[in-house]
Amino acid sequence: MDLKDKIVICNGKIRPVALEYLQDKVTLKSWQQRGRVPEEQWKEWLQEADALYSTGNIRIDETLLQKAPKLQVVAQASVGYDNIDVEACNARNVKIGNTPGVLVNAVADIAYALLIDTARNIVRGHLHTKNGLWGERKALGLGVDLYNKTLGIVGFGDIGSAIAKRAQASGMRIIYHNRNRRLNDAALGARYVSWEELLQTSDFIAVAVTLNPSTRGMFDEAAFAAMKDGARFVNISRGKVVDTDALYNAVKSGKVAAAGLDVTEPEPLPGDHPLLTLPNITVTPHIASATEETRDEMALVTAQNIIAALSGQPMLAQVK
Numbered sequence: 001m002d003l004k005d006k007i008v009i010c011n012g013k014i015r016p017v018a019l020e021y022l023q024d025k026v027t028l029k030s031w032q033q034r035g036r037v038p039e040e041q042w043k044e045w046l047q048e049a050d051a052l053y054s055t056g057n058i059r060i061d062e063t064l065l066q067k068a069p070k071l072q073v074v075a076q077a078s079v080g081y082d083n084i085d086v087e088a089c090n091a092r093n094v095k096i097g098n099t100p101g102v103l104v105n106a107v108a109d110i111a112y113a114l115l116i117d118t119a120r121n122i123v124r125g126h127l128h129t130k131n132g133l134w135g136e137r138k139a140l141g142l143g144v145d146l147y148n149k150t151l152g153i154v155g156f157g158d159i160g161s162a163i164a165k166r167a168q169a170s171g172m173r174i175i176y177h178n179r180n181r182r183l184n185d186a187a188l189g190a191r192y193v194s195w196e197e198l199l200q201t202s203d204f205i206a207v208a209v210t211l212n213p214s215t216r217g218m219f220d221e222a223a224f225a226a227m228k229d230g231a232r233f234v235n236i237s238r239g240k241v242v243d244t245d246a247l248y249n250a251v252k253s254g255k256v257a258a259a260g261l262d263v264t265e266p267e268p269l270p271g272d273h274p275l276l277t278l279p280n281i282t283v284t285p286h287i288a289s290a291t292e293e294t295r296d297e298m299a300l301v302t303a304q305n306i307i308a309a310l311s312g313q314p315m316l317a318q319v320k
């Protein structure tokens, strides 16, 4: 099918692998320079766009859709799509594609790294050394083993299960809480428990839920209060599932011994944010999927989703 007259727009950079895939098939308008496309230019592009390649950095809602009357598909290079108003897209028959699957291992690796960091002071130890304090390493205190500890995973989809596999290699017991119990949980070496049991019995908690109305703010003051004293907390899902003040208070008081966050609320997290004043919190800047291989795969799936949707074929992954 000749799609050459179809216009695909992107307000940021498209990775070479996806550029190559798209550029002979469609008419592509992307902003391959630093920063964002100028506002006037963007408005013009929206007006004529059949497809939007989204890198996830803009809100896609009724206001944007009104400016894009021909739009048939939004393909986003991420698994999360909380920046997209799904109802508004559905109401206008705009299909939404995303990229689950391809980023599972990269994200699970970061979760595992943060888990180990909360137990073993890796980042703190580095800063200590860098500050010339190697000789005073006792000041860091002792870490704790992962071995023989209980990891509670909240959200047991592909990423949650991939975190479980990595934690099993460290000899952890895995419990999980999820909207629905997973049929194959025994094969994954994980036991389904209630939300309350997970909070009360986990030595470590890793959060891998999607952000939706039922998960928004689920880690609030009550949730932190219900945790074991000295629990360790890792979040690689979305910052908005956590009440930031409640987390700050829980870590400051010692209720939570350490936290590792790849996602925060707000994002970007300002360098002078109170969370960063606490020595036992490690924050990475939402880089869980940021590897060369994974970003290439995400870009390619996004490009393939666009071509599929414009050709009337099923996308590799569609948000319903």
Ligand code: DGY
Pocket (backbone or CB within 6 Å): 077, 078, 079, 080, 081, 103, 286, 287, 288, 289, 290
């Ligand atoms: C996702 O895909 O939702 C990730 O958070 C992006 O890195």
